[in-house]
Structures are given as C-alpha cells and as structure tokens.
Amino acid sequence: MDLKRVAKDTAKTLISYLTYQALRVVLDQLRETDPPRAFWLNSFSSRHSIQDGDAYLEELLRVKQDLAFRIMTVRQHLAEEVTDFLPEMVCTGIQQSNMEHRRRHLERITQLTIPEPPTPPEQQTDTEA
Secondary structure, three states: OOHHHHHHHHHHHHHHHHHHHHHHHHHHHHHHHOHHHHHHHHHHHHHOOOOOHHHHHHHHHHHOHHHHHHHHHHHHHHHHHHOOOHHHHHHHHHHHHHHHHHHHHHHHHHOOOOOOOOOOHHHOOHHHO
C-alpha cells in the first residue's frame, strides 16, 4: 500500500470538494446580490464539470477571472477553517461508521427464524366437522 499516493489522492479529492463548496457559497451570495451573474455562473458550472476543481477553475479563469478569484478565495478560507479539526472528525466518523456496519451485519447474520408453534387441536375452527 502506497500511503503517500493515498494521501495525495485524498488531498486532491478534498481540494475539489472545497472548490465545489466555495462555488455553492459564491452562487448563494450572487443570487442575493447579482442574480444575472449567479445565473451565468450556474450555467457555466452545468457545462463544465466541477469533479476536478482545478480544471474547473482553469476554465473559469479563461472566461471570468473575477469569479474564479472569488471562488479561490472562498475555497482557501474554507480550507483554513476546517483543516484544524478535520483529521479527528474523519477518524472518528470512520470508526463510528465501521462500528455501525459491523453491528448491522452481526444482527443480520444472527437473526433466527423461529417457526410458529402448531395450533392445538381444541383451538381449530369447527369448519372441518
């Protein structure tokens, strides 16, 4: 297992996710202050994938530099705010999730189907007589 590669891939994914969150913040701000620009940015974002945040920003820089800089600024602010407590939250979240998956699995594999006891003859209906 190449832990450096895992860390690098995780960081890239997190960067792209923070780019997406920054885009959402900027879109919300623009919807309140400048609806036509919000519409334009939303339209641009529907045509250009945000899956790779850096590629998305490169495309946006070519067309609307000010919006790209704004998203980058918000992304950096988000990163500075969450990176302090993120490692502990991720580890705790994974531990809790794993425990819940194991608990559900154990419950599923240990469930016993108990057959219903047969009805005593005196409680059977008189339709057979």
